[in-house]
Amino acid sequence: EAGVAQSPRYKIIEKRQSVAFWCNPISGHATLYWYQQILGQGPKLLIQFQNNGVVDDSQLPKDRFSAERLKGVDSTLKIQPAKLEDSAVYLCASSAVGNLYNEQFFGPGTRLTVL
Amino acid sequence: AQSVTQLDSQVPVFEEAPVELRCNYSSSVSVYLFWYVQYPNQGLQLLLKYLSGSTLVESINGFEAEFNKSQTSFHLRKPSVHISDTAEYFCAVRGSNYKLTFGKGTLLTVNP
Numbered sequence: 404e405a406g407v408a409q410s411p412r413y414k415i416i417e418k419r420q421s422v423a424f425w426c427n428p429i430s431g432h433a434t435l436y437w438y439q440q441i442l443g444q445g446p447k448l449l450i451q452f453q454n455n456g457v458v459d460d461s462q463l464p465k466d467r468f469s470a471e472r473l474k475g476v477d478s479t480l481k482i483q484p485a486k487l488e489d490s491a492v493y494l495c496a497s498s499a500v501g502n503l504y505n506e507q508f509f510g511p512g513t514r515l516t517v518l
Numbered sequence: 519a520q521s522v523t524q525l526d527s528q529v530p531v532f533e534e535a536p537v538e539l540r541c542n543y544s545s546s547v548s549v550y551l552f553w554y555v556q557y558p559n560q561g562l563q564l565l566l567k568y569l570s571g572s573t574l575v576e577s578i579n580g581f582e583a584e585f586n587k588s589q590t591s592f593h594l595r596k597p598s599v600h601i602s603d604t605a606e607y608f609c610a611v612r613g614s615n616y617k618l619t620f621g622k623g624t625l626l627t628v629n630p
Binding site for chain 2: 407443444445446447448451459494496506507508509510511512
């Protein structure tokens, strides 16, 4: 079974530029998550999708971050414009519907450096 | 709301020594507890989980964790570590809202 795929793996941009990350969850997983992991901290949930609907985006900085999952499969996370403090690893995870214990499977992440 | 505290940011040990990575949580409701491991340049992998039943849970690679409700702890232990166990370990708690809250992580470094 293929795991969660993410691209790119690394990205370096200047502040005020825009950037987009892509995630393809495990086949059949209805729930998709984007996390931000700043160096020295644990992952922080940015947004959670159930199919193509948003379940929780309470910690998403909506003035600059956006995410979509139009067909309920893959997803993109965008930052526009980027700030220095957005430097982090962005992790995508997925889980199956009906998984009461919320076992999430994580992708390898995208490491973003904002200069 | 729930929170997780991992008491040690770094734990260096020698190969074949025992290790304990500490985790305390707070939650106002029933909890599910998890340990994830992150090897360099990789995503998080589930190591073990406590859902219900026996308070001692084990992983396939020799780690174990014990849920202690009175002390609100879920410490991770291994009696003898290998070089390959070098990684960052994250404790996480899931409350009734299905949301996972992670600790800040503990970097375990196993030296020869």
